Amino acid sequence: MSYHPIANQIYNLLIQDIANQEGEITFNFLNISVKINEKSAIGDLFQEWLTEWMRLKGVEFRTKTNTQEFPDFLLDISDTTGLLEIKTFNYDDNASFDVANFKAYCRSLKTEAHRLDADYLIFAYELKDYKFKVRKIWLKKIWEITGGSANYSVKCNVKQHEIDAIRPVVWYSKSQKARKPFKSRFDFVEGLYDTLMKYPGTQNQSYDWLATVKNNYFYHIGEEL
Secondary structure, X not given: OOOOHHHHHHHHHHHHHHOOOOEOOEEEEOOEEEEOOOOOOHHHHHHHHHHHHHHHOOOOOEOOOOOOOOOOEEOOOOOOOOEEEEEEXXXXXXXXXXXXXXXXXXXHHOOOHHHXXXXXXXXXXXEEOXXXXXXXXXXXXXXXXXXXXXXXOOOEEEEOOEEEEEOOOOOOOOOOOOOOEOOOHHHHXXXXXXHHHHOOOOOOOOOOHHHHHHHHHHHHHOOOO
16 A cells, blocks of 8 residues: 655645644734634635645645535646545544545446555544644544444444444544444455445445446556455
8 A cells, every 4th residue: 555655745844844733723804813722614714724834835736626626636637636635623532524425425436446455544533722733733634534433334423223324433542442443445445335235325236336437447447456
């Protein structure tokens, strides 16, 4: 398993730049400047900062016209390699961000299975007394941050008995009781398939899902899943 070289470059540059650094988040409008101590918008704000930081570092990248589309950044000329997603979470809490919408992600893999190889750059931040710090940074693959739960083979957020989003396990925990992440890309895909077949809302239309994803991955990447 390997990460994209530009993703690795970004990760290593960030480790050098961010260590022991502290900053503030401000909102300036009509000559009124307000310091921000609210965490709800950190993810979007940090991604805006990261975009400018990458430009200043001379990192070559592209973004989709619709910035809400996967992925956050494209690091290659190709649209099938060099996919980079950005995730953030509060360092004082366990990681609980949405990895992806479960149904939409599973549906996308039938025609865009190369998404499985995307890199995830993850930041654990601290915001206290208006002071912002990045405490930890990880570069991971999706199967390195996801795992099973008591209810499904892939941990998901469930709202009113409906599967909503894929959620991470605490991959960085050293506790023996913590659920471990998947060991491989294939294990993750099998977990998705098991979840699709167990969940009543997707079971009937998912019998051929695994075979379709395998074939599509080979079509895009030229390797077996």
